[in-house]
Amino acid sequence: MAFTKKTIRDIDVDGKRVLVRVDFNVPVADGVVGDTTRIQAALPTISYLVEHKARVILMSHLGRPKGDGPEAAFSLAPVAEKLAELSGLDVHFVDDTYGERAAAAVAELAPGQVLVLENVRFDKREKKNDPEIARTLASYGDVFVLDAFGTAHRAQGSVVGPAEFIPAVAGLLLEKEVSTLSGLFSNPKRPFVAILGGSKVSDKIGVINRLLDSADTVIVGGGMAYTFAKAQGGQIGDSLCEDDWCDRALEMLAKAEKNGVQFLLPIDNVVADAFAEDANTKLAKTGEIESGWEGLDIGPETEQLFAKAVADAKTVFWNGPCGVFEMDAFAHGTKAIAEAIAANESCDSVIGGGDSVAAVNKFGLADKMTFISTGGGASMQLVEGKPLPGVEALNDAE
Numbered sequence: 334m335a336f337t338k339k340t341i342r343d344i345d346v347d348g349k350r351v352l353v354r355v356d357f358n359v360p361v362a363d364g365v366v367g368d369t370t371r372i373q374a375a376l377p378t379i380s381y382l383v384e385h386k387a388r389v390i391l392m393s394h395l396g397r398p399k400g401d402g403p404e405a406a407f408s409l410a411p412v413a414e415k416l417a418e419l420s421g422l423d424v425h426f427v428d429d430t431y432g433e434r435a436a437a438a439v440a441e442l443a444p445g446q447v448l449v450l451e452n453v454r455f456d457k458r459e460k461k462n463d464p465e466i467a468r469t470l471a472s473y474g475d476v477f478v479l480d481a482f483g484t485a486h487r488a489q490g491s492v493v494g495p496a497e498f499i500p501a502v503a504g505l506l507l508e509k510e511v512s513t514l515s516g517l518f519s520n521p522k523r524p525f526v527a528i529l530g531g532s533k534v535s536d537k538i539g540v541i542n543r544l545l546d547s548a549d550t551v552i553v554g555g556g557m558a559y560t561f562a563k564a565q566g567g568q569i570g571d572s573l574c575e576d577d578w579c580d581r582a583l584e585m586l587a588k589a590e591k592n593g594v595q596f597l598l599p600i601d602n603v604v605a606d607a608f609a610e611d612a613n614t615k616l617a618k619t620g621e622i623e624s625g626w627e628g629l630d631i632g633p634e635t636e637q638l639f640a641k642a643v644a645d646a647k648t649v650f651w652n653g654p655c656g657v658f659e660m661d662a663f664a665h666g667t668k669a670i671a672e673a674i675a676a677n678e679s680c681d682s683v684i685g686g687g688d689s690v691a692a693v694n695k696f697g698l699a700d701k702m703t704f705i706s707t708g709g710g711a712s713m714q715l716v717e718g719k720p721l722p723g724v725e726a727l728n729d730a731e
């Protein structure tokens with residue numbers, strides 16, 4: 334699917350005040366920025382605007398402040414500093430968002446300069462999508478740019494609000510995220526193999542359902558595989574299970590059959606006698622897990638089965654770890670999947686979901702993937718086929 338909204342490439346930004354909603358929600362501890370992935374991801378749009386002589390005003394949330402005023406731990410000041418360091422651009426910061434000092438700092442901006450406003454969530458009205466704060470933010474810009482893909486699923490003041498008052502277009506990150514993730518459903522190179530894992534079926538059922546309309550093979554691993562195993566009448570011991578979702582799991586299997594989609598589930602499992610790194614472990618066939626034991630990873634036969642499907646793929650979408658990868662004892666299956674994707678150099682690989690991305694990073698394989706989404710919830714919502722309010726609010730391409 335082509336991207337249907339206007340982007341910064343479609344408008345003239347020379348000398349204009351460009352208000353950009355970015356996702357600078359990065360980890361900050363004691364005033365030091367940890368992982369800079371999200372700042373790096375915003376650089377193409379910021380650099381483009383600076384090169385085209387815009388006056389760039391950046392706004393973001395950071396963490397979960399109470400919304401009753403400034404809280405030092407959630408200030409964007411260290412993020413602005415890190416942005417200056419990473420980009421080499423002329424970056425300014427103002428410790429105000431909706432007040433006179435923010436307006437004055439905007440008025441002083443010269444073309445090619447960048448201003449970072451203070452955390453939009455220091456005021457409760459941001460999350461409530463209050464039109465007054467949207468109006469204030471919109472007054473800073475001649476045009477609004479949404480580049481915060483990770484927040485595009487939230488109808489909050491700084492995400493959707495300015496579009497009501499000034500022209501609104503997509504940034505380059507947003508465009509890339511949306512076109513890559515929706516491209517999985519328009520014209521994927523085949524075979525298209527989707528791997529879903531994680532803990533809960535209830536979180537992922539919409540994603541599985543939609544992928545069954547597009548993929549050639551759907552693989553389900555991780556904790557949610559046990560709801561499928563139980564639905565099929567197997568013994569799952571103390572493994573994770575959502576009893577209320579067994580019927581839906583069977584519906585998914587029936588849909589796969591009807592659509593001619595290969596549906597792969599684990600055939601063996603690493604089971605443990607406790608949810609702990611140092612638990613006793615053994616292997617158990619799917620459907621034969623005794624009580625007192627819980628499945629925390631896929632077994633070696635399953636690794637091979639899944640890796641074989643991945644090796645033949647031309648497109649891979651992966652969301653959700655195949656085991657409790659946070660504990661080394663149960664990370665092997667997830668690592669095997671990540672390695673299988675990395676080893677297939679002729680496939681387009683798209684990774685979505687916070688924990689899946691963390692797993693790929695943990696194994697040092699991020700640079701082997703074609704595309705790693707910066708949005709957890711937003712990417713899942715898009716893959717489910719639900720519209721993102723932030724994207725909906727933008728002006729349509731002509």
Ligand code: ADP
Binds near residue numbers: 556630655656685686
């Ligand atoms: P993502 O963030 O990539 O969308 P999820 O949040 O859906 O992924 O799932 C990640 C979580 O699932 C991880 O914390 C992982 O420990 C857990 N998980 C995976 N397999 C199992 C399992 N067999 N039992 C319990 N938890 C599991």
Ligand code: MG
Binds near residue numbers: 686687688
């Ligand atoms: Mg998660």
